[in-house]
Amino acid sequence: MARKLLLEHINVPGIHTFDVYRKQGGYRSVEKALKSMSPDDVVEEVKKSGLRGRGGAGFPTGMKWSFLAKPEGKARYLVCNADESEPGTFKDRYLMTYIPHALIEGMIVSSFALGAKTSYIYVRGEMMPQIRILEKAIDEAKNAGFLGKNILGSGYDLELYVQPGGGAYICGEETALIESLEGKRGNPRIKPPFPAISGVWGCPTVVNNVESIAAVVPIINDGGDEYAKVGIGRSTGTKLISASGNLNKPGVYEIELGLPVEEFIYSDEYCGGIANGKRLKAVVAGGSSVPILPANLVLKTVSGESRLMSYESLAEGGFQSGSMMGSGGFIAFDEDQCIVRNTWNFSRFYHHESCGQCSPCREGTGWMEKVLHRLEYGHGKMSDIDLLVDVSKKIEGNTICPLGDAAAWPVASAIRHFRDEFEWHVSNPKEAMERNYGIGNYADPLPANEVPVAN
Amino acid sequence: MLRVTETEHVDFSSELLSKFGEIVKRYPEGKHKAALLPILHLVQAEYGWLSPASMERVAGYLDLKPIEVYEVATFYTMFFLRPQGKYVLEVCRTGPCCLVGAEKIMEHLENKLGVKEGEVTADGQFSWRGVECLAACGMGPVLQIGPEYTFHENLTSESVDQLLVDLKNKDLSI
Ligand SMILES: Cc1cc2nc3c(=O)[nH]c(=O)nc-3n(C[C@H](O)[C@H](O)[C@H](O)COP(=O)(O)O)c2cc1C
Ligand code: SF4
Numbered sequence: 366m367a368r369k370l371l372l373e374h375i376n377v378p379g380i381h382t383f384d385v386y387r388k389q390g391g392y393r394s395v396e397k398a399l400k401s402m403s404p405d406d407v408v409e410e411v412k413k414s415g416l417r418g419r420g421g422a423g424f425p426t427g428m429k430w431s432f433l434a435k436p437e438g439k440a441r442y443l444v445c446n447a448d449e450s451e452p453g454t455f456k457d458r459y460l461m462t463y464i465p466h467a468l469i470e471g472m473i474v475s476s477f478a479l480g481a482k483t484s485y486i487y488v489r490g491e492m493m494p495q496i497r498i499l500e501k502a503i504d505e506a507k508n509a510g511f512l513g514k515n516i517l518g519s520g521y522d523l524e525l526y527v528q529p530g531g532g533a534y535i536c537g538e539e540t541a542l543i544e545s546l547e548g549k550r551g552n553p554r555i556k557p558p559f560p561a562i563s564g565v566w567g568c569p570t571v572v573n574n575v576e577s578i579a580a581v582v583p584i585i586n587d588g589g590d591e592y593a594k595v596g597i598g599r600s601t602g603t604k605l606i607s608a609s610g611n612l613n614k615p616g617v618y619e620i621e622l623g624l625p626v627e628e629f630i631y632s633d634e635y636c637g638g639i640a641n642g643k644r645l646k647a648v649v650a651g652g653s654s655v656p657i658l659p660a661n662l663v664l665k666t667v668s669g670e671s672r673l674m675s676y677e678s679l680a681e682g683g684f685q686s687g688s689m690m691g692s693g694g695f696i697a698f699d700e701d702q703c704i705v706r707n708t709w710n711f712s713r714f715y716h717h718e719s720c721g722q723c724s725p726c727r728e729g730t731g732w733m734e735k736v737l738h739r740l741e742y743g744h745g746k747m748s749d750i751d752l753l754v755d756v757s758k759k760i761e762g763n764t765i766c767p768l769g770d771a772a773a774w775p776v777a778s779a780i781r782h783f784r785d786e787f788e789w790h791v792s793n794p795k796e797a798m799e800r801n802y803g804i805g806n807y808a809d810p811l812p813a814n815e816v817p818v819a820n
Numbered sequence: 821m822l823r824v825t826e827t828e829h830v831d832f833s834s835e836l837l838s839k840f841g842e843i844v845k846r847y848p849e850g851k852h853k854a855a856l857l858p859i860l861h862l863v864q865a866e867y868g869w870l871s872p873a874s875m876e877r878v879a880g881y882l883d884l885k886p887i888e889v890y891e892v893a894t895f896y897t898m899f900f901l902r903p904q905g906k907y908v909l910e911v912c913r914t915g916p917c918c919l920v921g922a923e924k925i926m927e928h929l930e931n932k933l934g935v936k937e938g939e940v941t942a943d944g945q946f947s948w949r950g951v952e953c954l955a956a957c958g959m960g961p962v963l964q965i966g967p968e969y970t971f972h973e974n975l976t977s978e979s980v981d982q983l984l985v986d987l988k989n990k991d992l993s994i
Contacts, residue, residue, distance in 0.1 A: 440848070452914045452953040483848075490861060490898045491954055493969035526846040531857050531896025534952065548856035550895040566851055609916040609957035616958045653915060653953075696916050696957070710915045714952055 367634070368595055370583040370603045371576070372619045375463055381498065383505035386466040394585035395511055398474045399519040402585075407478035411581060413589030415601035420446055420537075420574030421652065421692040423676050426581075427589075432561040433479055434569040442570040443481040444546065445472060445578055447488040447495075448530055448537035452653035452714060453694025456605035457575035459617040461488070461495045465502040469525065471578035473511060474585055476523050479571055483524045486575075487542050490529040499527050534718035538766050539572040541720065552720050553766035574692075576605050597623030600675035604693050611699035613637035626650075626672045626679075627664050630697065643699040646804050647783075650679055651691025653711050654771030656778030657704070658688050659805075684778070700804035704786050705797075708779040709737035715772035726769040729760040733776055740787060743794030750787050754780055830873045832881075836866060840881060852882055856892055860899055865967045869900040897951065898966075905940045905947035907987050908966040911975075913950030916957035921975075925961045926950055928977045932984060945988070 379385035386392075398407050412427030433441060445468065449457040461468060468486070476484045488496050503525050506512050514522045528546055530536050536545045540554035543565050564570020580602060584592045593601045600622035606629070609615045614637040620629065629635045630645065639645050648663040649655060665672055667686045672678050676690045698707070716730035733756055739745050757773035764770070780787060786805060790797045832840075840859050847854045859882070863874050870893050879886045893899045900908075911917075911926050926937075929948050933941055940947045956962045959973035963980075965987070972983060 449955045450953055453916050453957050455955040455957050455959075458955045485846075489955070490857070490896070491951075491964060491969060494971060524846075528846075528854070529858055529861055531860070531892070532898035532951075533896050545857065546854060547851070548853035548892065550891055566848065607958060609960065610919045694916075694957070696919070698919065702919060707915050707918070710913075710918055714914055717952055 367619075367621045367624070368603065369619050370592070370595070371460065371467060371579055371605065372464070372617075380464055381462075381466070381502070383466060383502065383509055386464070387509070390586075391466055392470050392506075392509075392511055394582045395470060395473050395477075396517060398477055398585055399517050399521055404478045404480055407474060407581075407585060410584055410589035411478070414580075414584040414592035415589075415596075415599060416577065416580055416584060416592065417600070417676065418574055419576035419580070419604065419693070421451065421654070423690060426573065426577050429561070429573075430475075430479060430571060432559070433571055434562045435480065436569070440483070440566075440568050441479055441481050442565045442568055443472065443476045443479050443484040444542065444565060444570060444572045445484070445486040445575055446537060446539065446542060446572050447486055447492070447575045448534075448542060449492075449575070450489055450534040450537050450718075451692050451694055452711065453607060453609055453649060453696040454652045454692040455607045455609070456617050456693060458492060458495060459607075460575055460579060460605065461492070461499060465495075465498050466506070467579045467582060468499070468575055469502050469506050470511075471581045472525055473506075473516070473523060475571075475573065475578050475581050476525075477521055478581075481571075482522055483526070485526050485528045485546060485565075487528045487530060487536070487546055489536070490531045493529075496527050496529055503527070533720075534714075535720045535766075535768060538768065541766070542572060543570065550720070552722050553768075555765055595621055597673065597675050598677060600677060600690075604674070604690075606674065606693045606695050608636050608695045608697070610697040611640045611643065611702070612697050613640050620674055622673075622675045623678075624674045626674055629674055629695070630664075636697070639697065639699050641699070643701065644804055645697060646700045646702060647698040647704065649688075649694070649696040649698075649775070651689045652694030653696070653714065653775060654767075655689040655691040656684060656687070656774050657708075657782065658686075658778070659782045662686050662782070663688070684774075685781075688778075701801055703741075703801045704779055704783040705737065705741050705790050708776055709734065709741045711775045712737050712772065715768065719768060719772070720766075723764040723769065725760045725763045726772065729756050729769070730772045732756050733772070737776070740790050741797075743790070743798050745787075745791045745794070747788065747791050749791070750780060750784065753777075830867075830871065830877045832863075832877060833866075836862060837881075844882075853884060853888070855882060856884070856889065857896070860889075860893060864899060868906070868967070869903050903940070904966075906945050907947075909946060909948040909963050910951040910954075910966065911948065911963040912952070912954045912956070912960065914953040916953070917960035917962060920960045922961040925963070925975050925977070925980060928980055932981065946984075 374389045416426045417423040533551045535541045536551040541551040545551040560570040645660040666681045712734040716734045721727040757777040760769045761773040786802045843855045843858045844852045875889045879889045961975040
């Protein structure tokens, strides 16, 4: 069994309550940090751990913390990003639902490290049940003396609040999240200034994903060096992977970074293979925003090496033949799925979620949605395919926030790897309405008789 | 649930006002605008939607211009600017859920309720719509039901039928 650092106790009955969580060793990291470490010591351990942000960008957490400005007389804030809205990603919901104290504990230690006296957990508004769970967990922690004034007699004060969003993917972008927290529309800010200098109410602010903050707990308990021993190369530690689509056992899995993709998909410890005895056609490995890969390229890199679940390996080959770790939203497509339809669906998503500030994003996402819709519904032209590539290039890099890129990449990569399927939609419009293209000849790395690990 | 028409005068109950008061305390002095989203959620849970009159009352309470409330209420998808059914069924329509049958579930719901997306059934009980990713892709297809936002996973036509029966028979709440 692989090592678990976040979900080790997930199956203990009652683990969502303070008492049971505490009995399993919960809140030790708060005791350790507040009684025997300085805030800078905590930051140092997180740096040593090599932890990289789990929200999508993979930026080293310790480094981000060390950038936080500390001007005299100004409050500093830690805001947890629990907006989780990237299609394919549902790990934060899982963690908050089943082991909410892991997040609360991480928030206390992280807030201490950053010198924040008030911290917020910004939860997407749809997760009302999780908001209630977190509020209860906060009450329990407060009653036990882990929040409020003079925590454990250390002289450190912290108040922790849950803030609901209102339903908007863009509020997962950290500056949009800050705007939303301030009670405004979720329009991303132009950077610089970065939140580390000017964030919530103009004060220095760190925004971190739920999983990043929960990972601080094992880092402080065991030390950053111990954490860095797990994983592979610069991809240290464990990662929660949200597995969805046509898998036998979709769900949230904690993996050690470096696990082969093939093992993740086919072994019984993880997803147990493709559902209904079908074959794998494609994978979106890191949430809807990252490039889609055909099965052959997701299992092996172009140089023929086995692809691993790590930041580096998933990105190997660049945009030509690789993808990205992103938020760890692993979406598997079986042989009967239509790439054109899915690309249209994702485009509609980005068009719907664009905040509308930048013309390339606002107009371009709408344009891509329209063109993909006509391709999917049998009215497309051959030239539409290059038109899509052209529009995606004009969005990419020309917008205030990365949502524009996130909208462009899925379209560009789908055409890069599945162009024949797009062309087939144009040349056989009637047939394309009646049946799917199938697995094609590009995406079949595992002939049925040579199937893998688990079988 | 209370219903207000657009022209009606809205007076928030003292219970609701005391909840507002608790929320405002979460932010530093002078930063009470941050209470806007949480307060709009409470107002919507009480009335079922955000009428112009109720938004103006919120503006008055937080000492904001009405436009500051409207611009927020119109930005976020969770806020309803028109009356809805008593239960609002929201089905995830994004990619991963579609890989496992979300489109069929929406079709089924439309036929079963006999109203189009966004419309309210004649008895005022139900409305439905497709929404973007609800962060439950591995349990798809999924739907949530406002105002409590109870969550229902791994949907089939049969489980949707059962859900509608349950909702009709009793008030569903967590
Ligand atoms: C459009 C968009 C949506 C995002 N959504 C999320 C999200 O739901 N959750 C999250 O943690 N980060 C999200 N991010 C990334 C955040 O901007 C930010 O990088 C992250 O919260 C930083 O935390 P980390 O360093 O711990 O990963 C999103 C970014 C963009 C551009
Ligand atoms: S890229 Fe899109 S979502 Fe981001 S700020 Fe510009 S318009 Fe808004």
